[in-house]
Amino acid sequence: MLQLPHHGRYDYSAITRRKDYSWPQGKRLAIYLALNIEHFAYGGGLGHAVSNELPQPDGRTFAWRDYGNRVGVWRLYELLDQLKVPACHLVNTTVFDYCPEVIEPIVARGDEIIGHGRTNAERQGQWWEADERRMLEEVRDKIAGHTGRAPRGWMGPWMSQSRTTADLLQETGYGFVMDWPCDDQPIWLRTRGGRLMSMPYSLEINDSPQILVRHHTGEEFATMIVHQFEEMLRQSAAQPLVLGIALHTMIVGQPYRLYALRRALEHIVNHPQADKVWITRPGEIYDHCLSLPDGTIA
Amino acid sequence: MPNPKTALPLPSHDRYPFSTIDSRPDYSWPGGKRLAFYVCFNLEYFAFGAGMGSDVGLANPPPNHRSYAWRDYGNRVGLSRMLDLMDELGLPASHNVNSFLYDAHPQIFERIRARGDEIIGHGRTNAERQLPMWEADEARLIGEATAAIRQREGKPPKGWLGPWLAETYVTPDLLKEAGYTYLLDWACDDQPIWMNTRSGRILSVPYPLEVNDSPAVVFRQHTAREFADMIVDQFEEMLVQCERQPLVCPIALHTFVVGQPFRLRPLRQALRHCIDHPLAAERVWFTRPGEIADHCYGLPAGTLVES
Numbered sequence: 168m169l170q171l172p173h174h175g176r177y178d179y180s181a182i183t184r185r186k187d188y189s190w191p192q193g194k195r196l197a198i199y200l201a202l203n204i205e206h207f208a209y210g211g212g213l214g215h216a217v218s219n220e221l222p223q224p225d226g227r228t229f230a231w232r233d234y235g236n237r238v239g240v241w242r243l244y245e246l247l248d249q250l251k252v253p254a255c256h257l258v259n260t261t262v263f264d265y266c267p268e269v270i271e272p273i274v275a276r277g278d279e280i281i282g283h284g285r286t287n288a289e290r291q292g293q294w295w296e297a298d299e300r301r302m303l304e305e306v307r308d309k310i311a312g313h314t315g316r317a318p319r320g321w322m323g324p325w326m327s328q329s330r331t332t333a334d335l336l337q338e339t340g341y342g343f344v345m346d347w348p349c350d351d352q353p354i355w356l357r358t359r360g361g362r363l364m365s366m367p368y369s370l371e372i373n374d375s376p377q378i379l380v381r382h383h384t385g386e387e388f389a390t391m392i393v394h395q396f397e398e399m400l401r402q403s404a405a406q407p408l409v410l411g412i413a414l415h416t417m418i419v420g421q422p423y424r425l426y427a428l429r430r431a432l433e434h435i436v437n438h439p440q441a442d443k444v445w446i447t448r449p450g451e452i453y454d455h456c457l458s459l460p461d462g463t464i465a
Numbered sequence: 466m467p468n469p470k471t472a473l474p475l476p477s478h479d480r481y482p483f484s485t486i487d488s489r490p491d492y493s494w495p496g497g498k499r500l501a502f503y504v505c506f507n508l509e510y511f512a513f514g515a516g517m518g519s520d521v522g523l524a525n526p527p528p529n530h531r532s533y534a535w536r537d538y539g540n541r542v543g544l545s546r547m548l549d550l551m552d553e554l555g556l557p558a559s560h561n562v563n564s565f566l567y568d569a570h571p572q573i574f575e576r577i578r579a580r581g582d583e584i585i586g587h588g589r590t591n592a593e594r595q596l597p598m599w600e601a602d603e604a605r606l607i608g609e610a611t612a613a614i615r616q617r618e619g620k621p622p623k624g625w626l627g628p629w630l631a632e633t634y635v636t637p638d639l640l641k642e643a644g645y646t647y648l649l650d651w652a653c654d655d656q657p658i659w660m661n662t663r664s665g666r667i668l669s670v671p672y673p674l675e676v677n678d679s680p681a682v683v684f685r686q687h688t689a690r691e692f693a694d695m696i697v698d699q700f701e702e703m704l705v706q707c708e709r710q711p712l713v714c715p716i717a718l719h720t721f722v723v724g725q726p727f728r729l730r731p732l733r734q735a736l737r738h739c740i741d742h743p744l745a746a747e748r749v750w751f752t753r754p755g756e757i758a759d760h761c762y763g764l765p766a767g768t769l770v771e772s
Contacts, residue, residue, distance in 0.1 A: 208599070293515065295593075298602075 176333055176347075176356040177365070180465045185352070188407055188463050190455060194445035195403035196410060197452050198396070198435065200247070200254040201368065203375075203415045204240060204269060205287040205324075206261040207232050212288025213325070215379055215417065232417050236266050239420015244272045246429060250436050255448045257283035257322050260309040274314055279448040282306045282318040282341065290327035299329055303339045320449050322346055322368060334358040343453050351399070351408045353456050354465050364456065364464075366409070366449045373413035378424070385424030389431035396435050400443065409452060480637060480651075480660045481669070484770045489656070492711055492768050494760060498750035499707035500714055501757050502700070502739065504556055505672065506547060507679070507719045508573065509591040510563040511536050516592025517629070519683050519721075536721045540570055543724015548576050550729065554736055559753040561587035561626045564613035574617065583753040584618055585649070586610050586625040594631035603633055607643050623755045624649060626672060638662045647758040655703070655712045657761045659772035666772050668761055670713065670754045677717035682728070689728035693735035700739045704748060713757060
């Protein structure tokens with residue numbers, strides 16, 4: 168038997184060999200939009216880049232990212248309102264201080280805030296446990312303090328995680344994590360203090376890796392969304408599935424990419440089989456999973 | 466920012482003004498001594514399979530237990546041997562201490578306390594450094610390290626040396642605000658100098674980046690015999706130079722480097738040479754950096770060049 172290092176968080180299970188269940192009202196495909204709302208350091212730290220990064224202070228790249236908070240996010244809110252779709256928002260807590268206006272529509276729309284670190288200028292994977300725990304608590308308390316509601320979900324900046332992230336999330340009161348793109352259904356992770364749900368979140372249907380790293384166009388990205396949707400709609404006849412669409416304000420918030428994104432999202436919303444689709448938020452998927460009989464979720 | 470005082474177009478730290486060593490007011494160390502000689506141990510704690518750390522040879526991929534164990538030897542064996550040597554020579558010592566050691570190996574502090582040696586803040590662990598941190602995180606790191614020393618020693622440290630001497634733009638400000646009276650991070654002089662911070666001045670006490678077994682032996686791969694010669698030559702040359710200026714001759718040591726028996730032997734000979742020197746009784750003050758800082762704080766205003 169091959170004894171490779173293993174994370175120990177979940178056991179193997181084939182998507183075709185699990186208990187069947189449905190989303191509310193018998194729907195089969197749960198779709199959520201995840202808007203990444205991030206804030207970066209000027210002159211240092213990590214960050215997304217659309218072109219070659221200049222030596223620090225890389226004002227050009229900083230400003231390109233800042234466009235997302237100044238313009239892009241507002242265009243995206245407008246699109247969500249036009250389509251009348253809910254969304255979740257992966258918000259760096261420095262956003263609460265830097266541009267608190269950006270939080271107001273999220274609260275007004277009744278949307279969900281997912282814990283997403285303090286800033287994407289850093290990542291937690293190599294931190295010491297006590298420092299990481301403090302950051303998770305700091306983020307939890309900041310969101311609760313500003314919105315009256317602690318976040319139930321977490322996705323780490325850059326989806327970075329240490330060996331103990333899942334344990335710390337469970338211990339600091341988070342209910343689900345979106346760092347593990349290993350499945351199209353929610354699954355339970357083992358932690359040292361109890362179970363933590365892993366919510367599907369896409370590293371593929373995600374504008375940052377596709378457009379910034381793999382250099383696809385906005386049109387190509389929109390086509391990926393449509394194809395992902397059509398194929399999963401077919402697959403979801405056999406299993407209830409989750410399709411997450413990950414967006415970043417400074418990427419698809421650019422007008423020419425927004426134009427393509429609108430086409431893809433309208434395709435989903437106006438689809439003839441839209442009655443099989445539950446456009447929702449991760450927190451509501453989590454709630455539904457908790458309401459299922461024990462043992463339904465693998 | 467360009468320095469408005471020099472009108473030069475290059476960025477400047479603006480922490481201290483320029484002055485040449487031979488243009489300053491003269492003063493002496495206590496008892497009219499001219500050369501302040503101190504030995505500083507680095508007591509460090511590392512993460513297994515993670516973080517930073519020195520390697521004696523090529524680094525293996527994580528967990529790199531070989532280098533971890535080599536460093537661990539310093540806390541288990543090297544330190545005791547080095548304290549024996551200090552006792553044998555009757556030398557005072559100071560210790561740059563990673564604060565995680567107070568929880569990991571609290572027993573190592575018993576002998577250090579009994580000797581009356583000085584504890585200097587040295588971060589939490591040398592598995593990390595302050596350099597990439599945001600200001601609030603760095604302030605918290607300094608605060609945590611300081612609180613551990615205050616709690617275990619009953620008084621806060623006066624001095625600080627950052628792990629890997631890796632300062633951010635605001636480190637001197639944060640150290641001053643955390644109550645430190647001096648820092649060792651700036652190897653720019655052979656005398657203590659005043660530095661500006663946003664909250665008042667702090668003293669920079671000389672600390673060696675050269676007569677230091679880590680850069681000399683680990684990184685530049687000198688032998689212990691060569692390192693011992695560096696100590697003797699540094700001492701002899703400064704013993705002459707100190708006739709004109711009071712100087713500081715610091716020796717920096719790491720338990721996992723000179724704590725190895727074959728390196729301890731030439732080190733003993735070098736330190737013995739300094740102590741037994743015919744001019745030592747008249748000119749040399751064998752001391753600790755905290756006492757050097759205290760002496761400077763007690764000098765009349767203007768003796769050290771104002772920052």
